[in-house]
Amino acid sequence: MNILIVEDEKHNALRLQQLVTELADEYHIAGMVGSVEETVNWIKNNAKPDVALMDIRLSDGLSFDVFRQINVSFPIIFTTAYDEYAIRAFKVNSLDYLLKPIQKEELAAALKKCNPSTLQPTVEQLLELINSKSKLYRKRFLLPAFDGFKTVNSEDILFVYFESKSTKLMLKSGHKEVVPYSLDELEEELDPDDFFRANRQFIVHVNSIERILNSFNGKLKVVLKRHPEKELLVSKEKAVKFKEWLNQ
Structure with missing residues (x-):
């Protein structure tokens, strides 16, 4: 075949x-x-x-x-x-x-x-x-800890980002966790009702968004709660889907 x-x-x-x-x-x-x-x-x-x-x-x-x-x-x-x-x-x-x-x-x-x-x-x-075939999305992560393992719930994630060749979870608590997955993999595993792949470096949770600003060339600038220093731009091509996602 x-x-x-x-x-x-x-x-x-x-x-x-x-x-x-x-x-x-x-x-x-x-x-x-x-x-x-x-x-x-x-x-x-x-x-x-x-x-x-x-x-x-x-x-x-x-x-x-x-x-x-x-x-x-x-x-x-x-x-x-x-x-x-x-x-x-x-x-x-x-x-x-x-x-x-x-x-x-x-x-x-x-x-x-x-x-x-x-x-x-x-x-x-x-x-x-x-x-x-209703899909079951990832609810938690099992991560190594100093003396064994710990769990991180998906609902506790503010956003996921790629930095210094590592994928990291930014948690509501303010802590960061490195995970052995690519953003492509997590885009598929996290519930799309709650998470959106904003660009190549970020997946954002709907509750992590402080405000949205118009940027140059039709792009959108997203200001994140507790982390306004993070530069997060949504491309012109994704802007429409991003707004639809927020408006559902």
């Missing part, structure tokens, strides 16, 4: 590649692309794969834009950290819908569905699938 991976985050793409190759010798990676434009070009210039593992949010838009630009005649297994696109996903040759972080067993089950007799899911099947 030849499999196309469509994923804009490099570590997620490599993880999918590893999972696929571990599952079965007959599974082969036909290609790896990370944007709508690259996906369209790849489909135009390569033999049709048996299935694509496709993230929904890509570097230059939503993967649904691919289907507006080109006919896609092979099945899709969507992979995403969000379930808000599920109904749209099942309108475009979708076999399954996997929530990140992708579990090996779920991926194996999804790939086994790839056969010519596979039927488009009914609405009832779709709703059952969505309900069965």
Whole structure:
């Protein structure tokens, strides 16, 4: 089986590649692309794969834009950290819908569905699938301490930031904790109702925001409670989603 991976985050793409190759010798990676434009070009210039593992949010838009630009005649297994696109996903040759972080067993089950007799899911099947895959977000961290371990609750985090080659949690107590995760990983694991990836260096909790100011070139400047010294800018591209997140 030849499999196309469509994923804009490099570590997620490599993880999918590893999972696929571990599952079965007959599974082969036909290609790896990370944007709508690259996906369209790849489909135009390569033999049709048996299935694509496709993230929904890509570097230059939503993967649904691919289907507006080109006919896609092979099945899709969507992979995403969000379930808000599920109904749209099942309108475009979708076999399954996997929530990140992708579990090996779920991926194996999804790939086994790839056969010519596979039927488009009914609405009832779709709703059952969505309900069965309600994502559980990280509630706490287990971290090493001087004499053993300690726990930090996610609800006690003001913001997460990357500094000096380390990912750090800034807590409501004023303490900082270093964690062995990337911001990309924590973006997927923390509840998006409470946390927002503001930029490459920051993930902010909704209750950590003191005020929001207009900045240059359509950007927003976020002033953080208790830490106004931290320079936090939201790009023009993310500003709309950021305001929608705050207004929900």
